Amino acid sequence: MVTGFRLSAALSVAAELGISDLLADGPRPVGELAASVSVDAETLLRLLRALSSVGVYAEADGAYANTALGEGLRSDVPGSLRPLARTLQDPALWAAWGHLGHSIRTGENAFKDLHGKDVWEHREAHPEHNEVFNDTMAALSSVIAGAVAQVYDFGAASSVCDVGGGRGVLLAAVLAANPRLTGTVFDLGHVVGRTAPPGASESVAARWSVATGNFFEAVPAADAYLLKSILHDWPDGECVTILRTCRRSLAPGGVVLVVEGLIDRSGHEAEAAFSDLNMLVLPGGRERTESQYAALFAAAELELTRVIHTTTRMSIIEARAGAD
Numbered sequence: 001m002v003t004g005f006r007l008s009a010a011l012s013v014a015a016e017l018g019i020s021d022l023l024a025d026g027p028r029p030v031g032e033l034a035a036s037v038s039v040d041a042e043t044l045l046r047l048l049r050a051l052s053s054v055g056v057y058a059e060a061d062g063a064y065a066n067t068a069l070g071e072g073l074r075s076d077v078p079g080s081l082r083p084l085a086r087t088l089q090d091p092a093l094w095a096a097w098g099h100l101g102h103s104i105r106t107g108e109n110a111f112k113d114l115h116g117k118d119v120w121e122h123r124e125a126h127p128e129h130n131e132v133f134n135d136t137m138a139a140l141s142s143v144i145a146g147a148v149a150q151v152y153d154f155g156a157a158s159s160v161c162d163v164g165g166g167r168g169v170l171l172a173a174v175l176a177a178n179p180r181l182t183g184t185v186f187d188l189g190h191v192v193g194r195t196a197p198p199g200a201s202e203s204v205a206a207r208w209s210v211a212t213g214n215f216f217e218a219v220p221a222a223d224a225y226l227l228k229s230i231l232h233d234w235p236d237g238e239c240v241t242i243l244r245t246c247r248r249s250l251a252p253g254g255v256v257l258v259v260e261g262l263i264d265r266s267g268h269e270a271e272a273a274f275s276d277l278n279m280l281v282l283p284g285g286r287e288r289t290e291s292q293y294a295a296l297f298a299a300a301e302l303e304l305t306r307v308i309h310t311t312t313r314m315s316i317i318e319a320r321a322g323a324d
Contacts, residue, residue: 167193
């Protein structure tokens with residue numbers, strides 16, 4: 001466990017080089033791989049040997065091939081983990097995790113204390129890292145989107161807004177499953193996807209719109225708001241501000257749907273706990289329990305009405321406006 005960072009680093013370099021993409025059509029010799037990505041053949045061999053020892057690649061007669069694990073680092077597979085692994089190529093993220101002790105001692109955000117700016121400012125100033133982060137969010141959303149669209153009944157809504165929705169992967173899945181809905185993906189200008197995601201149907205594209213802005217200030221009017229992996233990025237005060245912004249523009253009888261992992265959901269404890277540390281180190285937020293979300297809703301004049309678990313680690317936490 002102590003040396004687990006070595007594996008993270010090795011996976012990140014393999015992902016950055018695109019090794020699994022190069023092996024998509026079958027085994028290739030190390031020298032050929034090294035020439036394809038312009039790296040030293042001997043040191044690439046050492047990297048592949050290490051990753052083969054833990055089942056990511058397989059070696060036979062001097063050639064390397066993907067295993068089932070290695071396939072997960074290909075760019076073209078659903079839910080690809082390549083973008084997530086590539087985020088570790090950002091030295092600022094590595095350094096922030098090395099600063100975890102400061103967060104534990106003080107309760108402060110490690111990234112901001114170490115670098116003098118928050119992670120959002122850092123990404124905006126470094127478009128190359130911001131692009132990888134956006135790729136990561138889209139890839140992770142692709143795993144969750146179908147599950148959310150499958151278990152939640154949007155029949156009472158006619159419009160939905162994906163708040164902080166990035167490239168709109170979740171919105172596209174919801175629109176595909178609900179042909180009567182129109183949808184808007186809302187995010188900062190340098191983040192938001194300008195068109196429906198690749199593979200979206202003509203029907204989804206026709207019901208798709210984009211809006212830019214700051215969710216601390218205003219959001220487009222809608223019958224339903226989706227906030228996937230948004231509130232866990234922020235401390236309580238900022239979460240209440242975001243929810244109040246949604247409450248102000250929410251249509252009568254509408255819903256706010258927070259899609260997050262829950263600390264107290266059985267079967268997902270380790271994933272939630274380490275995600276909670278990640279929130280502490282990088283954006284400065286936290287993972288929460290159902291009761292903690294209920295308290296955030298109450299502070300924003302909303303009421304938690306139910307929690308629906310998906311087949312993934314994410315749950316849908318539904319809130320409605322109380323009577324005025």
